[in-house]
Amino acid sequence: MSDTQDACPPGIPHFPFRISHFPNVPTLANYLVVSGLLFSIGLAGGLLRRNILIIFMGLELMLNAATLSLVAFSRFHLGQDGFPRYDAQVLVFFIITVAAAEVAVGLAIIVALYRARQTTHVEDLDTLKF
Amino acid sequence: MSTVPWIILFTPLAAAAGILFVGRFSKPLSAGLAIGSAAVGCVLSWWLFAQPDPTESLRYYWMDFGEVLRIPIGVTVDPLSKVMLVVVTTISLLVFTYSLGYMKTEEGYWRYFAGLALFLFSMLGIVLADNFIMMFLFWELVGLSSYILIGHYFKRDSAADACKQAFIVNRVGDFGFLLGIIFLWAATGTLLFDGVIGSLGRFAGNPIYLTVACVLLFCGTVGKSAQMPLHVWLPNSMEGPTPVSSLLHAATMVAAGVYMLARIFPILEAAPHALDVIAWVGGITCFAAALMATQQDDIKRILAYSTISQLGYMVLGIASAPTADVPMFHLFTHASFKCLLFLCAGSVIVGMHHEQNIWKMGALKNKMPFTFLAMVIGGAALSGCPFFSGFYSKDLIIAWAVVKYPFLGWLAVATAGLTAFYMVRLLAVVFLGKPREVHAKHAQESPLVMLVPLAFLSVPSFIAGWPFIEKIFFHVQEPKGVPGLLHPILLLLFVAGVASAYLLYRRADKDPVSIPLFANRLYIDNGYAWAVKNIQDSGALVLSWTDRWVVDILVVQVPSKLAWACGFVLRFLQIGNIQAYAFFFGAGVVGLLYLLLFK
Numbered sequence: 001m002s003d004t005q006d007a008c009p010p011g012i013p014h015f016p017f018r019i020s021h022f023p024n025v026p027t028l029a030n031y032l033v034v035s036g037l038l039f040s041i042g043l044a045g046g047l048l049r050r051n052i053l054i055i056f057m058g059l060e061l062m063l064n065a066a067t068l069s070l071v072a073f074s075r076f077h078l079g080q081d082g083f084p085r086y087d088a089q090v091l092v093f094f095i096i097t098v099a100a101a102e103v104a105v106g107l108a109i110i111v112a113l114y115r116a117r118q119t120t121h122v123e124d125l126d127t128l129k130f
Numbered sequence: 131m132s133t134v135p136w137i138i139l140f141t142p143l144a145a146a147a148g149i150l151f152v153g154r155f156s157k158p159l160s161a162g163l164a165i166g167s168a169a170v171g172c173v174l175s176w177w178l179f180a181q182p183d184p185t186e187s188l189r190y191y192w193m194d195f196g197e198v199l200r201i202p203i204g205v206t207v208d209p210l211s212k213v214m215l216v217v218v219t220t221i222s223l224l225v226f227t228y229s230l231g232y233m234k235t236e237e238g239y240w241r242y243f244a245g246l247a248l249f250l251f252s253m254l255g256i257v258l259a260d261n262f263i264m265m266f267l268f269w270e271l272v273g274l275s276s277y278i279l280i281g282h283y284f285k286r287d288s289a290a291d292a293c294k295q296a297f298i299v300n301r302v303g304d305f306g307f308l309l310g311i312i313f314l315w316a317a318t319g320t321l322l323f324d325g326v327i328g329s330l331g332r333f334a335g336n337p338i339y340l341t342v343a344c345v346l347l348f349c350g351t352v353g354k355s356a357q358m359p360l361h362v363w364l365p366n367s368m369e370g371p372t373p374v375s376s377l378l379h380a381a382t383m384v385a386a387g388v389y390m391l392a393r394i395f396p397i398l399e400a401a402p403h404a405l406d407v408i409a410w411v412g413g414i415t416c417f418a419a420a421l422m423a424t425q426q427d428d429i430k431r432i433l434a435y436s437t438i439s440q441l442g443y444m445v446l447g448i449a450s451a452p453t454a455d456v457p458m459f460h461l462f463t464h465a466s467f468k469c470l471l472f473l474c475a476g477s478v479i480v481g482m483h484h485e486q487n488i489w490k491m492g493a494l495k496n497k498m499p500f501t502f503l504a505m506v507i508g509g510a511a512l513s514g515c516p517f518f519s520g521f522y523s524k525d526l527i528i529a530w531a532v533v534k535y536p537f538l539g540w541l542a543v544a545t546a547g548l549t550a551f552y553m554v555r556l557l558a559v560v561f562l563g564k565p566r567e568v569h570a571k572h573a574q575e576s577p578l579v580m581l582v583p584l585a586f587l588s589v590p591s592f593i594a595g596w597p598f599i600e601k602i603f604f605h606v607q608e609p610k611g612v613p614g615l616l617h618p619i620l621l622l623l624f625v626a627g628v629a630s631a632y633l634l635y636r637r638a639d640k641d642p643v644s645i646p647l648f649a650n651r652l653y654i655d656n657g658y659a660w661a662v663k664n665i666q667d668s669g670a671l672v673l674s675w676t677d678r679w680v681v682d683i684l685v686v687q688v689p690s691k692l693a694w695a696c697g698f699v700l701r702f703l704q705i706g707n708i709q710a711y712a713f714f715f716g717a718g719v720v721g722l723l724y725l726l727l728f729k
Contacts, residue, residue: 122707129704
């Protein structure tokens with residue numbers, strides 16, 4: 001690590017996650033940090049917010065965070081021939097498609113729920129318990 | 131050539147399936163399909179009989195588990211199966227035709243004919259089988275179709291019980307049969323008759339194993355051919371329609387057991403002790419059934435016991451003769467005259483408006499002359515009257531038995547006298563004397579469709595044993611060293627039986643002889659009832675206790691209460707807040723990850 005740090009051009013501020021000496025090219029670590037942040041935001045939203053629509057958005061955020069990390073891993077994993085493995089990026093298209101369908105279903109359920117109960121607050125939706 | 135046996139085999143099945151579809155719409159069509167399939171089988175069988183044995187293989191592998199187990203489906207066409215094919219299909223054709231008249235006004239018409247066709251299919255499968263598994267499959271199918279037909283009048287309790295009994299008693303024998311098959315397969319690794327016969331040398335060092343296997347195989351015959359002590363189902367199976375009894379007794383069911391023994395004859399020959407067992411069972415059955423027949427009152431039951439007795443002869447013949455042709459010869463003649471006798475009995479029963487007690491008949495000789503004539507021919511053949519078919523075949527078996535097993539042989543000789551006695555008793559009470567009931571006064575001769583089969587069967591009943599006919603079908607030889615007195619004694623016993631029965635029963639209004647032991651069938655049925663009541667009931671008691679305390683409490687109640695308690699505790703986790711659930715889930719994932727990655 002110290003080699004790359006030493007090779008940094010002067011005048012560029014140190015950033016703990018950077019591993020490349022090309023200043024403007026994001027690295028795998030950058031992507032993973034973003035992905036982790038997204039996931040945390042999604043999880044926090046899912047756990048803490050009370051409106052079911054927001055919770056749903058949190059879920060989508062978590063899904064996209066996972067997708068992002070998949071794409072990043074795919075991009076930075078070089079094969080025998082020196083090219084990235086794009087299989088996972090193709091897979092991501094499928095994930096996005098399925099996620100779109102899933103969102104449609106989820107929103108429809110929420111709409112139906114609202115029509116039935118006139119609320120989208122999860123605290124009011126606690127009938128199913130012991 | 132190679133397809134003909136398959137056509138013979140599957141035509142009745144196709145007919146049975148067809149009747150299931152069209153039967154409810156058209157009575158003539160359903161009868162026509164069944165009779166047509168029997169006719170096709172009959173014509174092709176006679177044609178096949180005239181052909182030389184095929185040389186090409188007629189075998190397919192149905193299931194193939196490699197070297198360990200190959201289950202073949204194939205047909206054997208050899209002199210034995212060709213004769214049997216001819217007998218089965220011809221008798222079936224006549225009985226099916228006769229059924230047209232007998233079942234005319236009965237309910238379940240198409241069901242009956244479908245059952246007949248299935249019955250024929252099953253029996254043909256046994257006849258043509260070239261391996262144990264195929265024979266066993268069709269063996270069970272015969273059991274099933276006899277169950278259907280014996281229980282034809284299933285609304286009557288007695289018929290429902292009879293068909294159940296026939297099925298269950300047969301299962302007892304079949305279990306032994308299956309065990310025997312497994313024994314042979316385990317030792318030789320093949321299921322083919324030829325294969326097992328070819329590898330008999332393997333048993334040279336272990337004759338007891340082969341003996342046990344043969345006795346187990348013989349269990350199948352004991353059940354299916356109604357030998358003692360599993361004979362009880364056959365008299366009770368008289369609850370079925372009379373043509374079914376005729377078919378059952380002549381060609382399609384009880385003959386299967388004897389045919390199976392004939393098929394595996396080379397195996398049996400290698401196990402002389404098994405042959406001893408077979409001889410004793412056959413000899414005792416033959417004598418005891420004749421004793422029981424002398425005191426029965428139901429016209430069909432008398433014939434049923436006579437069948438058991440004749441089957442005893444055949445089984446004894448298997449054990450004592452050097453070729454299977456000797457018992458098969460008796461099976462051949464017996465098929466024609468027993469079928470004839472039953473069809474005559476059916477004709478009498480129809481004439482008497484379904485009355486079967488012979489003591490309510492009488493003086494039918496003038497009302498039903500044709501039936502009387504046919505029944506006399508059948509009776510004469512059965513009792514071994516000289517020049518009738520049974521005389522030749524039965525005397526041959528008795529001669530062989532006297533040479534090999536003197537005691538059983540003389541028992542069979544005594545049975546011959548008894549046979550004449552009970553047949554003449556039957557004929558005298560039914561056809562002579564004076565009418566004892568209203569129905570007997572107004573009895574009428576049966577319709578032509580029933581009389582034609584009688585006429586057809588009367589001919590072979592008379593001539594089927596004549597040497598020149600026997601030469602066409604069989605190669606039998608006379609034993610050497612027969613006591614010179616045997617044939618005169620047989621003749622004497624025949625005359626004595628006929629004369630004593632004629633004198634006793636000519637004018638009798640009720641049975642002048644009363645032997646409760648025989649009338650109650652040696653109390654064997656009662657013995658079974660007792661055994662079922664006591665042994666089975668005490669077994670049931672144990673099982674019920676087990677069920678109540680072990681199964682109900684230990685296996686059912688304890689785990690159910692345990693699961694309920696766990697559920698009761700865990701249900702307090704269900705607090706209804708979805709985000710709490712998400713939190714539990716997330717915490718669980720984190721915990722698992724921690725355990726997996728850092729522990």
